Amino acid sequence: MKNVPDTKLGNMYREHIQHILDKNIEALLDQYTDDALLISSFMKTPVIYKGREQVNEHMQGILGIDGLESDIVFWAETEDPETLMITEQITMTTKDGVSQMRFADSWVLRDGRIAIHFAGMVQHPDGSLA
Template identity: 30%
Template sequence: MVTSTISPGRKFFNTHLETIAAGKVDEMVDRDYTEDAVLITYFNGFADMPAPITIQGRENIKQFFHKYMKAIGHIDLKSLDFTETEDTIFFQANFNNDLGSVNAGDAWMMRDGKIAYHFGFWIWA
């Protein structure tokens, strides 16, 4: 019998995605981000916040993700390329949402098992 194990980074990613897709933004940020985390994203779905957007701290990241989820509505993952190192998670995904189909890529630099720096890229498919 062949058994496969999920790496710690992939398990972290899966839980992160499941939590945000369920609309549990505050839970996701409190669990997954350091208190002083920095988020830099090229998400361009806000008329009042042109990309690139730089946000620091859990409370500000929560505000961003609440607004983000309101804008995109849902995440319907179509494809995922994933890799990790000891302290970094990288992924590229194609997903559908209320704004259309997008290709997104993220790099998460980890510290003590949490995201310290989150770099996000967003390209309309």
């Protein structure tokens, strides 16, 4: 993990990535509010997940990840309201091999937990841009 600042949200992001590496979905879900909203563009069309059960459905995809490297290209956070906006260069290994892509993630937190998560794909593994 590169270029993550030593801040409250920087530490939360490190934990988030570690939960993914550990395939610890329960700990990952505990970072979200029970009524969280996650909007994903990973499939090239928007998919919206509402609540813990649906966010859990989205997180099942991490079970196929064997390695994940994240290099932060852009980082911005605010304290009031508590938000995070990042762009990441990602390299991950799955059963299909090594993939490189670029993500743009944004979090809106409530009481220290993610209430809204925009999980954006900027560049897909095939090189196409979102």
